[in-house]
Amino acid sequence: MLYRKIEKTIVEHLESKSNKVLLIDGARQVGKTYIVRYAGRKLFENFIEINMVEDSLGEKLFEQVKTIEDFYLSLSMIAGDKMQQKENTLIFIDEIQEYPHLLTLLKFLVQDDCFHYIASGSLLGVALLKTTSIPMGSIQKVRMFPLDFEEFLYANGVNEITISILSKKFKKLESLDESMHYKTMDYFRKFLLVGGMPDAVNSYLLEKNIVSVRGIQTETPTTEVVGFLTTK
Structure with a gap:
């Protein structure tokens, strides 16, 4: 696989005691999804990936999610067997900009402290502008670029x-x-x-x-x- 410097940032964050969600911003096709999968599957027994663009074009399970209970219910419909303990479960929310309301929900998911979370998206600046309550204290935003x-x-x-x-x-x-x-x-x-x-x-x-x-x-x-x- 291609060596990407951002892998070190991802691993350090997931191994830390940080109470923030790592939010990876970057243009499409720079490798965000691939590197998160690679690092996440190495570190966690249960790796759950949800692509919100695919969801918006398909079942729309997360379109009306407003509370953490709604989120867990929707998640359990596609990955219930993998929703175990926080220590061995990572939830990857890919293309989160498709549902800006989930950016606000991240704060409450972190506070609930049931699982580890990481998210990525494209044009996140635009999505954050559409978000009524930006949880800046609950996210650590990093930018990913093409290979240098x-x-x-x-x-x-x-x-x-x-x-x-x-x-x-x-x-x-x-x-x-x-x-x-x-x-x-x-x-x-x-x-x-x-x-x-x-x-x-x-x-x-x-x-x-x-x-x-x-x-x-x-x-x-x-x-x-x-x-x-x-x-x-």
Whole structure:
């Protein structure tokens, strides 16, 4: 799988005693759902995922949820056997912006203290503006972006020692030796062509075909500026 720096933030939050819900904001297709699944399933025996866009297009179980009792009842209809103790149960509310009233409900779910929660969404700024009561004291909001250049290097098999050296020299504005310079610039040119959307990177790694990558980029609804080389 692709190395994503935000995994460390997710794991640290889930392993902490924090009484806040981690709310991951980011454009569509940057990998929010995948990385939460990966981290959540490693840490919790019972991982429950609810996609609110899918719910809004289907059964609409959560459309009229107003209380924690309503939420538990709707949740039990799709994952009742996994609703066990807080210590081994994580509930992932994906695409929460589809139902802005659930953002308000997060505060009361946290206070009820029955399960661990994590949420993600796109255009959360817009959803928060539509929310009558924003539970800022109950959420920790973080932003997820496409892969930056450092993550792209990891994806291409560059080891941690090399990346650490590159990072230190970059920060100190020190030059690289000629062979390292040309190799790094080659990776950077590929990064500029491929970009940082996970599907595009995976396609490039598998096929080494820029035409296939372009097809994925054309289908991607949202693009964002991607960072160069950042620290962990």
